[in-house]
Amino acid sequence: MGVVRDPLRGRVRPEPEHTDEQIVAAMTPIRPARWAVLTGAGISTDSGIPDYRGPGSPARAPMTVQTFLSHPAQRARYWARGWIGWKRMTAVHPNAGHRALARIAPLGIITQNVDGLHQAAGSEPVIDLHGRLDRVICLDCGTVIDRDRVQEELDALNPGFLDTLGAAPETLETAPDGDVELEETAHFRVLDCPRCGGVLKPDVVYFGESVPRPRVDAAFALLGSASGLVVLGSSLAVHSGLRFVRAAVREELPVVIVTDGPTRADELPVQRSVSRVADFLRTWEDALGRAI
Ligand SMILES: [Zn+2]
Known part of the structure:
Protein backbone atom coordinates (compact mmCIF):
# COMPACT_ATOMS: atom_id res chain seq x y z
CA MET A 1 0.00 0.00 0.00
CA GLY A 2 1.39 3.40 -0.95
CA VAL A 3 2.23 6.27 1.33
CA VAL A 4 -0.66 8.66 1.85
CA ARG A 5 0.60 12.17 2.43
CA ASP A 6 -1.16 13.95 5.25
CA PRO A 7 -2.46 17.27 3.90
CA LEU A 8 -2.93 18.55 7.47
CA ARG A 9 0.64 17.93 8.59
CA GLY A 10 2.17 21.00 10.19
CA ARG A 11 -1.19 22.70 10.67
CA VAL A 12 -2.26 23.71 14.15
CA ARG A 13 -5.68 24.02 15.70
CA PRO A 14 -6.75 27.67 15.37
CA GLU A 15 -7.69 29.91 18.27
CA PRO A 16 -11.30 30.94 17.56
CA GLU A 17 -11.97 34.68 17.60
CA HIS A 18 -15.53 34.20 18.85
CA THR A 19 -17.43 31.96 21.26
CA ASP A 20 -20.11 29.61 19.96
CA GLU A 21 -22.76 31.94 21.42
CA GLN A 22 -21.32 34.83 19.39
CA ILE A 23 -21.09 32.71 16.24
CA VAL A 24 -24.70 31.49 16.43
CA ALA A 25 -25.90 35.00 17.30
CA ALA A 26 -24.41 36.13 14.00
CA MET A 27 -26.00 33.13 12.24
CA THR A 28 -29.59 33.44 13.50
CA PRO A 29 -30.66 36.34 11.23
CA ILE A 30 -30.39 33.73 8.45
CA ARG A 31 -33.07 31.15 9.14
CA PRO A 32 -32.06 27.46 9.29
CA ALA A 33 -33.77 26.62 6.00
CA ARG A 34 -31.29 28.95 4.23
CA TRP A 35 -28.14 27.16 5.46
CA ALA A 36 -26.39 24.37 3.58
CA VAL A 37 -24.53 21.95 5.85
CA LEU A 38 -21.45 19.89 5.02
CA THR A 39 -20.66 17.08 7.46
CA GLY A 40 -17.64 14.85 8.01
CA ALA A 41 -16.56 12.03 10.30
CA GLY A 42 -16.58 14.31 13.38
CA ILE A 43 -20.38 14.25 13.58
CA SER A 44 -20.43 10.43 13.74
CA THR A 45 -17.72 9.86 16.36
CA ASP A 46 -20.33 10.03 19.15
CA SER A 47 -22.07 7.10 17.44
CA GLY A 48 -18.91 5.03 17.96
CA ILE A 49 -17.44 5.47 14.47
CA PRO A 50 -13.87 6.79 14.92
CA ASP A 51 -12.59 9.77 12.93
CA TYR A 52 -9.31 8.54 11.53
CA ARG A 53 -8.23 12.08 10.65
CA GLY A 54 -9.17 13.56 14.02
CA PRO A 55 -6.70 14.58 16.72
CA GLY A 56 -5.03 11.60 18.36
CA SER A 57 -5.94 9.13 15.61
CA PRO A 58 -3.31 6.72 14.37
CA VAL A 92 -24.76 2.05 15.03
CA HIS A 93 -27.39 4.73 15.67
CA PRO A 94 -27.68 8.51 15.15
CA ASN A 95 -26.34 10.55 18.07
CA ALA A 96 -27.43 13.85 19.66
CA GLY A 97 -25.67 15.80 16.87
CA HIS A 98 -27.51 14.01 14.05
CA ARG A 99 -30.82 14.42 15.89
CA ALA A 100 -30.27 18.11 16.64
CA LEU A 101 -29.41 18.76 12.99
CA ALA A 102 -32.58 16.95 11.88
CA ARG A 103 -34.63 19.22 14.20
CA ILE A 104 -32.83 22.36 12.99
CA ALA A 105 -33.78 21.26 9.44
CA PRO A 106 -31.29 23.16 7.27
CA LEU A 107 -31.77 23.59 3.52
CA GLY A 108 -29.91 20.32 2.96
CA ILE A 109 -26.94 18.26 4.06
CA ILE A 110 -23.93 17.32 1.96
CA THR A 111 -22.14 14.54 3.82
CA GLN A 112 -18.73 12.97 3.38
CA ASN A 113 -19.86 10.12 5.65
CA VAL A 114 -21.04 6.80 4.27
CA ASP A 115 -22.93 5.68 7.39
CA GLY A 116 -26.46 6.83 6.49
CA LEU A 117 -26.96 8.30 9.98
CA HIS A 118 -28.39 11.65 8.82
CA GLN A 119 -31.17 9.81 7.00
CA ALA A 120 -31.67 7.55 10.03
CA ALA A 121 -32.12 10.71 12.15
CA GLY A 122 -34.75 12.01 9.70
CA SER A 123 -32.80 14.69 7.82
CA GLU A 124 -33.58 15.44 4.19
CA PRO A 125 -32.39 16.10 1.61
CA VAL A 126 -29.01 14.43 2.17
CA ILE A 127 -26.41 14.18 -0.57
CA ASP A 128 -24.11 11.22 0.12
CA LEU A 129 -21.02 12.67 -1.53
CA HIS A 130 -18.89 9.57 -0.93
CA GLY A 131 -21.64 6.99 -1.34
CA ARG A 132 -23.35 4.61 1.06
CA LEU A 133 -21.93 1.65 2.91
CA VAL A 205 -15.88 6.52 -3.19
CA TYR A 206 -12.38 5.21 -2.49
CA PHE A 207 -9.17 7.16 -2.35
CA GLY A 208 -8.03 7.58 -5.95
CA GLU A 209 -11.62 7.74 -7.20
CA SER A 210 -13.64 10.80 -8.14
CA VAL A 211 -17.05 11.66 -6.75
CA PRO A 212 -19.60 10.96 -9.53
CA ARG A 213 -20.37 14.19 -11.44
CA PRO A 214 -24.18 14.19 -10.86
CA ARG A 215 -23.57 14.07 -7.11
CA VAL A 216 -21.11 16.99 -7.27
CA ASP A 217 -23.61 18.95 -9.39
CA ALA A 218 -26.41 18.26 -6.89
CA ALA A 219 -24.20 19.48 -4.04
CA PHE A 220 -23.27 22.68 -5.90
CA ALA A 221 -26.95 23.24 -6.73
CA LEU A 222 -27.79 22.96 -3.03
CA LEU A 223 -25.01 25.39 -2.14
CA GLY A 224 -26.15 27.70 -4.94
CA SER A 225 -29.56 28.17 -3.34
CA ALA A 226 -28.16 28.60 0.19
CA SER A 227 -27.38 31.82 2.06
CA GLY A 228 -24.56 30.29 4.12
CA LEU A 229 -22.54 27.15 4.73
CA VAL A 230 -21.93 25.32 8.01
CA VAL A 231 -19.21 22.65 8.06
CA LEU A 232 -19.52 20.14 10.91
CA GLY A 233 -16.81 17.69 11.91
CA SER A 234 -14.64 17.77 8.81
CA SER A 235 -10.96 18.69 8.53
CA LEU A 236 -11.61 19.29 4.80
CA ALA A 237 -8.48 17.25 4.11
CA VAL A 238 -9.80 16.05 0.76
CA HIS A 239 -10.69 18.22 -2.19
CA SER A 240 -14.18 16.69 -2.46
CA GLY A 241 -15.32 18.74 0.55
CA LEU A 242 -12.93 21.69 0.45
CA ARG A 243 -14.21 22.83 -2.95
CA PHE A 244 -17.61 23.69 -1.44
CA VAL A 245 -16.02 25.94 1.16
CA ARG A 246 -13.94 27.64 -1.53
CA ALA A 247 -17.06 28.13 -3.66
CA ALA A 248 -19.03 29.58 -0.74
CA VAL A 249 -16.17 31.98 0.07
CA ARG A 250 -16.00 33.02 -3.62
CA GLU A 251 -19.73 33.79 -3.50
CA GLU A 252 -19.12 35.77 -0.27
CA LEU A 253 -21.46 33.54 1.72
CA PRO A 254 -20.91 33.32 5.48
CA VAL A 255 -19.06 30.10 6.32
CA VAL A 256 -18.90 28.54 9.79
CA ILE A 257 -16.56 25.58 10.43
CA VAL A 258 -16.97 23.48 13.58
CA THR A 259 -14.32 20.86 14.25
CA ASP A 260 -11.86 20.32 17.07
CA GLY A 261 -8.67 20.18 14.97
CA PRO A 262 -7.08 22.15 12.14
CA THR A 263 -8.73 22.29 8.70
CA ARG A 264 -7.46 23.12 5.25
CA ALA A 265 -9.82 26.10 5.15
CA ASP A 266 -8.50 27.86 8.25
CA GLU A 267 -6.71 30.53 6.18
CA LEU A 268 -9.96 31.39 4.38
CA PRO A 269 -12.37 34.05 5.71
CA VAL A 270 -14.47 31.66 7.82
CA GLN A 271 -15.79 31.60 11.40
CA ARG A 272 -14.13 28.83 13.39
CA SER A 273 -15.41 26.88 16.38
CA VAL A 274 -13.31 24.12 17.93
CA SER A 275 -16.23 22.76 19.96
CA ARG A 276 -17.65 19.28 19.75
CA VAL A 277 -20.23 19.19 16.96
CA ALA A 278 -23.10 18.12 19.25
CA ASP A 279 -22.30 20.99 21.67
CA PHE A 280 -22.26 23.57 18.88
CA LEU A 281 -25.58 22.28 17.50
CA ARG A 282 -27.16 22.49 20.94
CA THR A 283 -26.05 26.14 21.14
CA TRP A 284 -27.48 26.82 17.66
CA GLU A 285 -30.75 25.08 18.51
CA ASP A 286 -31.04 27.02 21.78
CA ALA A 287 -30.49 30.31 19.96
CA LEU A 288 -33.18 29.40 17.41
CA GLY A 289 -35.57 28.51 20.23
CA ARG A 290 -35.01 31.94 21.76
CA ALA A 291 -35.40 33.65 18.38
CA ILE A 292 -38.86 32.12 17.72
ZN1 LIG B 1 -22.43 -7.69 -12.48
Whole structure:
Protein backbone atom coordinates (compact mmCIF):
# COMPACT_ATOMS: atom_id res chain seq x y z
CA MET A 1 0.00 0.00 0.00
CA GLY A 2 1.39 3.40 -0.95
CA VAL A 3 2.23 6.27 1.33
CA VAL A 4 -0.66 8.66 1.85
CA ARG A 5 0.60 12.17 2.43
CA ASP A 6 -1.16 13.95 5.25
CA PRO A 7 -2.46 17.27 3.90
CA LEU A 8 -2.93 18.55 7.47
CA ARG A 9 0.64 17.93 8.59
CA GLY A 10 2.17 21.00 10.19
CA ARG A 11 -1.19 22.70 10.67
CA VAL A 12 -2.26 23.71 14.15
CA ARG A 13 -5.68 24.02 15.70
CA PRO A 14 -6.75 27.67 15.37
CA GLU A 15 -7.69 29.91 18.27
CA PRO A 16 -11.30 30.94 17.56
CA GLU A 17 -11.97 34.68 17.60
CA HIS A 18 -15.53 34.20 18.85
CA THR A 19 -17.43 31.96 21.26
CA ASP A 20 -20.11 29.61 19.96
CA GLU A 21 -22.76 31.94 21.42
CA GLN A 22 -21.32 34.83 19.39
CA ILE A 23 -21.09 32.71 16.24
CA VAL A 24 -24.70 31.49 16.43
CA ALA A 25 -25.90 35.00 17.30
CA ALA A 26 -24.41 36.13 14.00
CA MET A 27 -26.00 33.13 12.24
CA THR A 28 -29.59 33.44 13.50
CA PRO A 29 -30.66 36.34 11.23
CA ILE A 30 -30.39 33.73 8.45
CA ARG A 31 -33.07 31.15 9.14
CA PRO A 32 -32.06 27.46 9.29
CA ALA A 33 -33.77 26.62 6.00
CA ARG A 34 -31.29 28.95 4.23
CA TRP A 35 -28.14 27.16 5.46
CA ALA A 36 -26.39 24.37 3.58
CA VAL A 37 -24.53 21.95 5.85
CA LEU A 38 -21.45 19.89 5.02
CA THR A 39 -20.66 17.08 7.46
CA GLY A 40 -17.64 14.85 8.01
CA ALA A 41 -16.56 12.03 10.30
CA GLY A 42 -16.58 14.31 13.38
CA ILE A 43 -20.38 14.25 13.58
CA SER A 44 -20.43 10.43 13.74
CA THR A 45 -17.72 9.86 16.36
CA ASP A 46 -20.33 10.03 19.15
CA SER A 47 -22.07 7.10 17.44
CA GLY A 48 -18.91 5.03 17.96
CA ILE A 49 -17.44 5.47 14.47
CA PRO A 50 -13.87 6.79 14.92
CA ASP A 51 -12.59 9.77 12.93
CA TYR A 52 -9.31 8.54 11.53
CA ARG A 53 -8.23 12.08 10.65
CA GLY A 54 -9.17 13.56 14.02
CA PRO A 55 -6.70 14.58 16.72
CA GLY A 56 -5.03 11.60 18.36
CA SER A 57 -5.94 9.13 15.61
CA PRO A 58 -3.31 6.72 14.37
CA ALA A 59 -1.89 7.31 10.90
CA ARG A 60 -3.78 4.98 8.61
CA ALA A 61 -3.37 4.42 4.91
CA PRO A 62 -6.79 3.94 3.31
CA MET A 63 -7.11 1.43 0.51
CA THR A 64 -7.07 2.95 -2.94
CA VAL A 65 -9.38 1.76 -5.68
CA GLN A 66 -6.30 0.70 -7.70
CA THR A 67 -5.22 -1.63 -4.88
CA PHE A 68 -8.75 -2.98 -4.52
CA LEU A 69 -9.01 -3.75 -8.24
CA SER A 70 -5.54 -5.13 -8.95
CA HIS A 71 -4.82 -7.32 -5.91
CA PRO A 72 -7.24 -10.21 -5.16
CA ALA A 73 -5.56 -10.72 -1.76
CA GLN A 74 -6.20 -7.08 -0.84
CA ARG A 75 -9.79 -7.45 -2.01
CA ALA A 76 -10.21 -10.50 0.23
CA ARG A 77 -8.69 -8.52 3.08
CA TYR A 78 -11.07 -5.62 2.46
CA TRP A 79 -14.15 -7.85 2.35
CA ALA A 80 -13.10 -9.83 5.43
CA ARG A 81 -12.65 -6.63 7.38
CA GLY A 82 -15.82 -5.15 5.94
CA TRP A 83 -17.74 -8.33 6.75
CA ILE A 84 -16.86 -7.98 10.42
CA GLY A 85 -17.21 -4.19 10.36
CA TRP A 86 -20.73 -4.45 8.94
CA LYS A 87 -21.89 -6.51 11.90
CA ARG A 88 -21.06 -3.44 13.98
CA MET A 89 -22.28 -0.81 11.52
CA THR A 90 -25.78 -2.29 11.66
CA ALA A 91 -25.78 -1.63 15.42
CA VAL A 92 -24.76 2.05 15.03
CA HIS A 93 -27.39 4.73 15.67
CA PRO A 94 -27.68 8.51 15.15
CA ASN A 95 -26.34 10.55 18.07
CA ALA A 96 -27.43 13.85 19.66
CA GLY A 97 -25.67 15.80 16.87
CA HIS A 98 -27.51 14.01 14.05
CA ARG A 99 -30.82 14.42 15.89
CA ALA A 100 -30.27 18.11 16.64
CA LEU A 101 -29.41 18.76 12.99
CA ALA A 102 -32.58 16.95 11.88
CA ARG A 103 -34.63 19.22 14.20
CA ILE A 104 -32.83 22.36 12.99
CA ALA A 105 -33.78 21.26 9.44
CA PRO A 106 -31.29 23.16 7.27
CA LEU A 107 -31.77 23.59 3.52
CA GLY A 108 -29.91 20.32 2.96
CA ILE A 109 -26.94 18.26 4.06
CA ILE A 110 -23.93 17.32 1.96
CA THR A 111 -22.14 14.54 3.82
CA GLN A 112 -18.73 12.97 3.38
CA ASN A 113 -19.86 10.12 5.65
CA VAL A 114 -21.04 6.80 4.27
CA ASP A 115 -22.93 5.68 7.39
CA GLY A 116 -26.46 6.83 6.49
CA LEU A 117 -26.96 8.30 9.98
CA HIS A 118 -28.39 11.65 8.82
CA GLN A 119 -31.17 9.81 7.00
CA ALA A 120 -31.67 7.55 10.03
CA ALA A 121 -32.12 10.71 12.15
CA GLY A 122 -34.75 12.01 9.70
CA SER A 123 -32.80 14.69 7.82
CA GLU A 124 -33.58 15.44 4.19
CA PRO A 125 -32.39 16.10 1.61
CA VAL A 126 -29.01 14.43 2.17
CA ILE A 127 -26.41 14.18 -0.57
CA ASP A 128 -24.11 11.22 0.12
CA LEU A 129 -21.02 12.67 -1.53
CA HIS A 130 -18.89 9.57 -0.93
CA GLY A 131 -21.64 6.99 -1.34
CA ARG A 132 -23.35 4.61 1.06
CA LEU A 133 -21.93 1.65 2.91
CA ASP A 134 -25.31 -0.10 2.88
CA ARG A 135 -25.10 -0.54 -0.91
CA VAL A 136 -22.80 -2.72 -3.01
CA ILE A 137 -22.25 -2.17 -6.72
CA CYS A 138 -20.98 -4.46 -9.49
CA LEU A 139 -18.14 -2.72 -11.30
CA ASP A 140 -18.88 -4.68 -14.47
CA CYS A 141 -22.67 -4.53 -14.96
CA GLY A 142 -23.63 -1.78 -12.49
CA THR A 143 -26.10 -3.88 -10.51
CA VAL A 144 -26.67 -2.41 -7.06
CA ILE A 145 -27.20 -4.91 -4.25
CA ASP A 146 -28.33 -4.35 -0.69
CA ARG A 147 -25.39 -4.70 1.72
CA ASP A 148 -27.41 -6.93 4.05
CA ARG A 149 -27.94 -9.43 1.24
CA VAL A 150 -24.21 -9.47 0.46
CA GLN A 151 -23.58 -10.04 4.17
CA GLU A 152 -25.82 -13.13 4.15
CA GLU A 153 -23.97 -14.51 1.12
CA LEU A 154 -20.59 -13.86 2.77
CA ASP A 155 -21.83 -15.60 5.93
CA ALA A 156 -22.67 -18.66 3.82
CA LEU A 157 -19.33 -18.57 1.95
CA ASN A 158 -17.24 -18.28 5.11
CA PRO A 159 -18.56 -20.62 7.81
CA GLY A 160 -16.29 -20.72 10.84
CA PHE A 161 -14.18 -17.78 9.65
CA LEU A 162 -14.54 -15.92 12.94
CA ASP A 163 -13.11 -18.94 14.79
CA THR A 164 -9.89 -18.66 12.78
CA LEU A 165 -9.26 -15.09 13.96
CA GLY A 166 -8.17 -15.86 17.49
CA ALA A 167 -9.89 -12.67 18.70
CA ALA A 168 -13.49 -11.74 19.35
CA PRO A 169 -14.70 -9.42 16.55
CA GLU A 170 -15.89 -6.83 19.07
CA THR A 171 -12.29 -6.38 20.29
CA LEU A 172 -11.17 -5.33 16.81
CA GLU A 173 -11.05 -1.64 16.02
CA THR A 174 -13.68 -0.22 13.65
CA ALA A 175 -12.68 2.47 11.14
CA PRO A 176 -15.05 5.11 9.67
CA ASP A 177 -15.59 3.12 6.49
CA GLY A 178 -16.90 0.18 8.49
CA ASP A 179 -13.58 -1.59 8.15
CA VAL A 180 -11.80 -3.27 11.05
CA GLU A 181 -8.12 -3.75 11.78
CA LEU A 182 -7.43 -7.35 10.91
CA GLU A 183 -4.66 -9.24 9.17
CA GLU A 184 -5.75 -12.91 9.09
CA THR A 185 -7.78 -12.57 5.93
CA ALA A 186 -6.03 -14.69 3.32
CA HIS A 187 -8.69 -17.43 3.40
CA PHE A 188 -11.73 -15.19 3.25
CA ARG A 189 -13.93 -15.99 0.23
CA VAL A 190 -15.30 -12.91 -1.55
CA LEU A 191 -18.61 -12.72 -3.37
CA ASP A 192 -18.80 -12.09 -7.12
CA CYS A 193 -21.73 -10.41 -8.84
CA PRO A 194 -24.66 -12.87 -8.84
CA ARG A 195 -25.75 -11.53 -12.23
CA CYS A 196 -22.51 -11.39 -14.26
CA GLY A 197 -19.72 -12.76 -12.05
CA GLY A 198 -18.04 -9.34 -11.97
CA VAL A 199 -16.21 -7.59 -9.15
CA LEU A 200 -18.39 -6.29 -6.32
CA LYS A 201 -17.36 -3.17 -4.43
CA PRO A 202 -19.07 -1.23 -1.66
CA ASP A 203 -20.86 1.74 -3.29
CA VAL A 204 -18.48 4.21 -1.67
CA VAL A 205 -15.88 6.52 -3.19
CA TYR A 206 -12.38 5.21 -2.49
CA PHE A 207 -9.17 7.16 -2.35
CA GLY A 208 -8.03 7.58 -5.95
CA GLU A 209 -11.62 7.74 -7.20
CA SER A 210 -13.64 10.80 -8.14
CA VAL A 211 -17.05 11.66 -6.75
CA PRO A 212 -19.60 10.96 -9.53
CA ARG A 213 -20.37 14.19 -11.44
CA PRO A 214 -24.18 14.19 -10.86
CA ARG A 215 -23.57 14.07 -7.11
CA VAL A 216 -21.11 16.99 -7.27
CA ASP A 217 -23.61 18.95 -9.39
CA ALA A 218 -26.41 18.26 -6.89
CA ALA A 219 -24.20 19.48 -4.04
CA PHE A 220 -23.27 22.68 -5.90
CA ALA A 221 -26.95 23.24 -6.73
CA LEU A 222 -27.79 22.96 -3.03
CA LEU A 223 -25.01 25.39 -2.14
CA GLY A 224 -26.15 27.70 -4.94
CA SER A 225 -29.56 28.17 -3.34
CA ALA A 226 -28.16 28.60 0.19
CA SER A 227 -27.38 31.82 2.06
CA GLY A 228 -24.56 30.29 4.12
CA LEU A 229 -22.54 27.15 4.73
CA VAL A 230 -21.93 25.32 8.01
CA VAL A 231 -19.21 22.65 8.06
CA LEU A 232 -19.52 20.14 10.91
CA GLY A 233 -16.81 17.69 11.91
CA SER A 234 -14.64 17.77 8.81
CA SER A 235 -10.96 18.69 8.53
CA LEU A 236 -11.61 19.29 4.80
CA ALA A 237 -8.48 17.25 4.11
CA VAL A 238 -9.80 16.05 0.76
CA HIS A 239 -10.69 18.22 -2.19
CA SER A 240 -14.18 16.69 -2.46
CA GLY A 241 -15.32 18.74 0.55
CA LEU A 242 -12.93 21.69 0.45
CA ARG A 243 -14.21 22.83 -2.95
CA PHE A 244 -17.61 23.69 -1.44
CA VAL A 245 -16.02 25.94 1.16
CA ARG A 246 -13.94 27.64 -1.53
CA ALA A 247 -17.06 28.13 -3.66
CA ALA A 248 -19.03 29.58 -0.74
CA VAL A 249 -16.17 31.98 0.07
CA ARG A 250 -16.00 33.02 -3.62
CA GLU A 251 -19.73 33.79 -3.50
CA GLU A 252 -19.12 35.77 -0.27
CA LEU A 253 -21.46 33.54 1.72
CA PRO A 254 -20.91 33.32 5.48
CA VAL A 255 -19.06 30.10 6.32
CA VAL A 256 -18.90 28.54 9.79
CA ILE A 257 -16.56 25.58 10.43
CA VAL A 258 -16.97 23.48 13.58
CA THR A 259 -14.32 20.86 14.25
CA ASP A 260 -11.86 20.32 17.07
CA GLY A 261 -8.67 20.18 14.97
CA PRO A 262 -7.08 22.15 12.14
CA THR A 263 -8.73 22.29 8.70
CA ARG A 264 -7.46 23.12 5.25
CA ALA A 265 -9.82 26.10 5.15
CA ASP A 266 -8.50 27.86 8.25
CA GLU A 267 -6.71 30.53 6.18
CA LEU A 268 -9.96 31.39 4.38
CA PRO A 269 -12.37 34.05 5.71
CA VAL A 270 -14.47 31.66 7.82
CA GLN A 271 -15.79 31.60 11.40
CA ARG A 272 -14.13 28.83 13.39
CA SER A 273 -15.41 26.88 16.38
CA VAL A 274 -13.31 24.12 17.93
CA SER A 275 -16.23 22.76 19.96
CA ARG A 276 -17.65 19.28 19.75
CA VAL A 277 -20.23 19.19 16.96
CA ALA A 278 -23.10 18.12 19.25
CA ASP A 279 -22.30 20.99 21.67
CA PHE A 280 -22.26 23.57 18.88
CA LEU A 281 -25.58 22.28 17.50
CA ARG A 282 -27.16 22.49 20.94
CA THR A 283 -26.05 26.14 21.14
CA TRP A 284 -27.48 26.82 17.66
CA GLU A 285 -30.75 25.08 18.51
CA ASP A 286 -31.04 27.02 21.78
CA ALA A 287 -30.49 30.31 19.96
CA LEU A 288 -33.18 29.40 17.41
CA GLY A 289 -35.57 28.51 20.23
CA ARG A 290 -35.01 31.94 21.76
CA ALA A 291 -35.40 33.65 18.38
CA ILE A 292 -38.86 32.12 17.72
ZN1 LIG B 1 -22.43 -7.69 -12.48
